[in-house]
Amino acid sequence: MQRFGLFCIAGGLAFLVDAGVLYALTTWAGAGPYCARLVSFLCAVSTTWLFNRSITFADTRAESSRWLEWGRYLVSQLGGFAANYFVYAALVWRMDIVGRWPVLGVAAGSLAGLVLNYVSARRYVFGRK
DSSP states (O other): OHHHHHHHHHHHHHHHHHHHHHHHHHHTSOOOHHHHHHHHHHHHHHHHHHHIIIIITTTTOOSSOHHHHHHHHHHHTHHHHHHHHHHHHHHHHHOHHHHHOHHHHHHHHHHHHHHHHHHHIIIIISSOO
16 A cells, blocks of 8 residues: 555656646647647656656566666556546546646546556566566
8 A cells, every 4th residue: 555655646746747847838838738748748657657666666676777667667657648638638628627727637637547557557567576
């Protein structure tokens, strides 16, 4: 349960990165909310990978190159991202308030992908020494 709690802390940090990058891109760079979300996701997933490899799964991390591990982590998070992005996009499309405040969609999407991301990270990336 402690490991899942740490994973949630990583997710909280990633939420801040995700929402911050999304806000910066949509507000100051004039990017649309859908493309900006793809960039913000890459920043957020990199944040969770760094936190999880260093803290959450530090004792179970496999010995391999960091780039290979980051690649495996990114691929392992795609299922959660699909759920996350689907919820985000549906809310931006269907709810005016989320269109005005996309961070609300980021929060809902993050919750949608949390458990799937945890299971895949634990099993496929950090599951063996």
